[in-house]
Amino acid sequence: MKITQKSLSFANKQLLHYTQWGPPTAASTVVLLHGAPGSHLDFEDLAPLLVSPTQNVIAFDLPGNGRTSADLVGGLSHVSTKSVNDTVINALPQLSMNNFVLVGHSVGGRTTIEVAANPLIPSQIRGIALLNPMGLRDIRGQNLRHQNFIAIFMRFFTRNGTIPSFLNLYTRQVYVKQLGFSDTIPTIDFLGAFYRMTSANLKRIKQAAQMLRNKQVPVFLGVAKTDRFVDHKIGLELGSVLNAQTVKVYERGGHNIPKSQAEAVAKDLKLWIEQVGLDDAPLTIVMLHGCPGSHLDYQYLAPLVVNEDSKVVSFDLPGNGTTSAKVVGGLPKLTAESIVKVVISALRQLSFKKFILLGHSLGGHTTLQVAAESSLAPNLLGISLLNPMGLRPPRWQYPMIQCTFASLMRYYTTNDDDSNVLTRWNRSFYVNNLRFPSTIPESHFTAACFRITSTNYHQIAIDVEILRQRKVPVFMALSSNDRVVEPDIGHELAAALNADTIKVWDKGGHNIPKSQAANIAQELQIWYQAL
Known part of the structure; x- marks a missing residue:
């Protein structure tokens, strides 16, 4: 699989870095937006599973994370929900995609909602997908008003680009000790994450969600019951407001389901993506x-x-x-x-x-x-x-023979999942003679026999x-x-x-x-x- 490291240049000469999996040009694109802190690496397990001959995947390093400098938005003290949203809104039209789906994880879920609702976003957006997203209320243990006051204080001390040692200790205490993030993540990423999360405007996010609902934008929601960072009920509440058409609840996986549930999420996402299109297409x-x-x-x-x-x-x-x-x-x-x-x-x-x-x-x-x-x-x-x-x-x-066989199979098949010598022989015929995959459920072969013999x-x-x-x-x-x-x-x-x-x-x-x-x-x- 081809993996390419790319970047987009902005007016201030700064670069927005992103990684692309799959063919350089594709009929459709999945755009992945990480949480805070995070980077394109958050999706290194999920992204390859979403690639097909007709679909590629890109994942940004958002400002102040991964390879993208906070200088893209004017420096660390200027990292906020709005500045990150604006970066994505400015980036998407530059990518010249035929059509695309926005996927957001954690805080990236809020970014996804506000970006998708923005009128500047191209009409080629097919839908949005949210994975363990932050929602319309504070997460457990968070007081947004209180933390926003702390963030204002912190911005003052980081406005010249330096990071005082006490801020280093505070952010590491919050993210590593309390929230369980890796101690290897740079301090600047934690600070940017704190600024991004605390600058969220819940009223504006709710308005954006309502706008997407009114526009009937297709929505996929995936949450894990074992998420200790964002209670899965917050995600379900958000899905209800958005009128999500597809909701998947995973029994396990914790907060980082793009990694822990990569195969299951990829399977469900691909199924959903194939079912959505441009609703206003004639x-x-x-x-x-x-x-x-x-x-x-x-x-x-x-x-x-x-x-x-x-x-x-x-x-x-x-x-x-x-x-x-x-x-x-x-x-x-x-x-x-x-x-x-x-x-x-x-x-x-x-x-x-x-x-x-x-x-x-x-x-x-x-x-x-x-x-x-x-x-x-x-x-x-x-x-x-x-x-x-x-x-x-x-x-x-051989219609006469097969119709007789089908009649017998109907007689002995009383339930949809019944398996007997007739249904097993029928499956064997399709697999061995007609070369259908053996992974297809036996009942599907039974349905095939009933359908074709009743023609x-x-x-x-x-x-x-x-x-x-x-x-x-x-x-x-x-x-x-x-x-x-x-x-x-x-x-x-x-x-x-x-x-x-x-x-x-x-x-x-x-x-x-x-x-x-x-x-x-x-x-x-x-x-x-x-x-």
Whole structure:
């Protein structure tokens, strides 16, 4: 993984240093803001886990911390909540990011909120994430008014850049002995941290939080129950004010969850990031996965098509990913038709102004059937099919035999997590014959069997004709070496739909949303921009 040390130059000739993980240019960026004291090193465990081929990560050393001198804001005595906020606000437009997410830890959570609410911040911000954040009230043992008075006194003695020994002793007593920070941290970092924390304006932070709530900015909140520095209830209260859509409570990890819970936080953050986009984008691309599958099938493609004009919504369909089969009445009642009904209902509730349906594999069938729904027609801009199932079963499928098998499996599967000889054999078929990952839960393979064996090919043909008569624009992407759905099926479907754009790649296998993500994103954007 490429790690680069960079800096931005400000008007006073001072440098704001930052570290970048991942590709220099990426479709999306995660911007990490540390607490006080802190530096980019606070994120050295988390940052690499957030990198993908389409996403990079940067972490600042904020003024008076790490490699960035306090002189950037006029000297140590000028370090404050406002001066740090202003530094980030001035830095972000210089980075020329396509779109980005702001992530703040501890005091960096407050910075994140105030920065995100500032009208000067580019519209490319997709959301904010807060990890064990300072909130809207004092932390345990803190009296902000009292400590602010002490800070004024301390600023007086450090205004010429020197640090009296008694201040050295006081700050170390507070941060090392009381709060448990490392004794190796320089004294100047502790002083800057004290100035930054005590200059917080809780009223202004609450106003900023309310502003983000009103703008419906997507919010991720992660807190640890064992945080002894900031009570996790403070974070939950803040999440309530912000109307956080995703809240993760970790049983352990203490205050420094970017390190202690790096893997769990990274997994949850990546999942959230993939689900958020630019809310005011005029076009929504709705991605429907195959079976088994989940929104993660599009983790490479989705970020590449997100911009000011388009956002992505990727469902976990019933019985897959994070969506329970109970949405359709339980796993035994899961069918292709029940999933179509769920998607249609969801789209009616979401009320997108303009949207494109995109389906991969069996998600292609779902796309066709949903697109044929007349009530959605006024807002449907077109459909995109990636290695889709078509008008006939693929060569590996024997409908009569598999439908009989599925009927037996439904009979013996009464609960969503049931495991029996039939469900285990079904899993073995998908893993050994169709080469799906063995890490996929057994119930997801069961759902896949129920979904594919309940496909009504006669109805698919009717829906295809409806779309052809309506002249719905169609983008078709195929791989010549697809071993799951032979390419001829895709070509036949494209002809029946009178597809206006057909792209074929020699390689990529069945999973082209991953293997051909960059090529598909480029061609897809050319296609829908011409509509």
